[in-house]
Amino acid sequence: MELSTLAIALLSITLTYYFLISRRRRSGGKLPPGPRPLPVVGNIFQLGTKPHQSLAQLAKTHGPLMSLHFGSVYTVIVTSPEMAREIFVKHDQDFLNRTVVEAVHAHDHDSISMAFMDVGAEWRALRRICKEQIFSVRSLETSQVLRQEKLHQLRCYVQRCSDGGRVVDIREASFVTTLNLMSATLFSIQATEFDSTATEEFREIMEGVASIVGDPNFADYFPILKRFDPQGVKRKAELYFGKMLVLVEDLLKKRQEERRRDPAYVKKNDLLEKVVDVLNEENEYKLTTKHITHLLLDLFVGGSETTTTSVEWIMSELLINPEKLEKTKDELQRVVGEKNQVQESDIPRLPYFEAVMKEVFRLHPPGPLLLPRKAEREVQVGGYTIPKNTQILVNAWAIGRDPSIWPNPEAFEPERFLSMKMDYKGQDFELIPFGSGKRMCPGLSFANRMLPMTVATLIHNFNWKLEVEANAQDVHKGEMFGIAVRRAVPLKAYPSAIDA
Incomplete structure (x- = not known):
């Protein structure tokens, strides 16, 4: 960026910042309280490397509805079940759309993806296809045999490690299994294998997409910088999204070609078959191939990253x-x-196992700040004014560790859920790891099958010993912030057969 261009950009940023600040002050409403912003940059430096934790700490001083300035982006942070209920239930219609980071604009993903597009006819059609075709009970039951096969492969892999005295990298094993579970359910293929170099190629693409969407980008806070892409975020996003889209498009084209070429073609028991049916002439959803490929990208990347992280x-x-x-x-x-x-039919008969799942979602929600929402108009929430275009972040991580809600909140105590009727499916706002309202995670029913089955396979027939035993509580609880919050230290452990 040339010096003169940089000077103009900085001047524009400064003027834009003061214009937005003065306009909000003149709005006449009472804005939510928050820490005093610095000139131009606002409260960016108060985010730190773990924003979910920093924001939770700030909320202890400024309250459950707190306002901050991230550059020119005015943001309200929600940190209580009561305020979350107001956003997701009472005012859900006013907060249906999202603010979208610059990385998601790659390949027009922001306007085609169900996760990020504005609510309208296309969004409703995509949501409907997920409910009626992709994640229907019938579809998931049909593909159950495919998932059992991949879980058997996981069991065999752990057995080989046990026999050879090898340590298992739990994240690696979970990543391969999740990738294969999803590719089997979606496409009837095996994406990769344990101890394979192909795993690294998939990891590069999947983690590339996930990290580039979660990485801080100054162009998101200062829109004048978008045309310059100073951190190269948009360029990297174009690369990773492009690789993933090519992969998905090839699978879709191959299946369509198989069906055209073979008059005696026998349909497979996977979700891609449902998708090809939808794309036939005169499909009632009125969706194009582009809609479907971007939808499959969302499901593949989003499902893989959150499930892998949660298993670990x-x-x-x-x-x-x-x-x-x-x-x-x-x-x-x-x-x-x-x-x-x-x-899979065993899982509902395991109340303690279900309590373990809930307790982990409380302590480690897959997306700690959920996906952002945006105010479509000026709204009154909790006695405060939320101006139009305000970004809304719900800190599910902070709600899950609030001592006024949860006794001994930092402790891992699954037993707390045995005596309470509380679920994580969007109705109980003390526990909302997958969001709530019309835009909560559409793949929840899918995750409810994959996640517990993967964990059950790992623990049912094996004993485990941590590779690093000393100070386990300290070593094994660090976090790395991203689209999903991972463990800072990879979890590694030695398996041994129960009857050994």
Whole structure:
């Protein structure tokens, strides 16, 4: 960027900032309280490397509805179940659309993706296809055999590691399994294998998309910088999104070609088959191939990243709390049988295992700040004025650790959920890891099958010993912020067969 251009950009940023600040002050409404912003940059430097934690700390001083300035982006942070209910229920219609980071504009993903596009006819059609075709009970039941096969491969891999005295990288094993579970359910293929170089190629693409969307980008806070892309975020996003779209488009084209070429073609029991049916002439959803490829990209990347991260957190909490692990294993052996492979139909009969899942979602929600919302008009919430175009972030991580809601909130205590009727499906605002309202995660029913089955496979037939035992509580609880919050230190452990 030339010096003169940079000077003009900085002047524009400064003028824009003061214009927006003065306009909000003249709005006449009472804005939510918050820390005093610095000139131009606002409160950016108060975010730190773990924004969910920094914002939770600030909310203790400024309250459950708190306002901050991230450059020229005015943002309100929600940090209580009561305020979350107002946003997601009472005013859901006013906060249906999203603010979208610059990276998501790559390949026009912001205007085609169900996760990011504005609510309208196209969004409703995509949501409907997810509900009626992709994530319907019938579709998921049909593809259950494919998932069982991939879980059997995970079990065999862990057994080989056990036999050879090898340590298992839980995130790596979860990543390969999740990738194969999703590719089997969506496309009837195996994406990769354990100990394969192909895994690294998939990891580069998947983590590239996930990280570039979650990385801080000055162009998001100062729109005048978007044309310059000073951090190269948009260029990287174009690369990673492009690779993923090519992969998905090739799979879709191959399936369409198979059906055209073979008059005796027998349909497969996967979700891609449903998608091809939808794309046939005169499809009632009125969706194009582009809509479908971007939808599959969202499902593949979003589902893989959040599931992989959640599996690692569940295993981490169980391994550093061995008495909870033993309770979980005892229940599995009592309900399923010591030698049998866990089935999806077994999961509803495992109340303690379900409580473990809820407790991990409370402590480690996949997306701690959820996906942002945007005020479509000026709205009154909790006695404060939310100006039009305000960005809304709901801190699900902070709500899950609020001591006024949860006794002993930092402790891993699944038992707390055995005596309370509370779920994580968007109706109980003390626990909203997947959001709530019309725009909550559409793949929740899919995750409800993949996640518990992966964990059950890992713990049902194996004992585990941490690679690093000393100071386990400290070593195994650090976090890295991103589109999903990961463990700072990869979880590694030695498996051994229960009857060994």
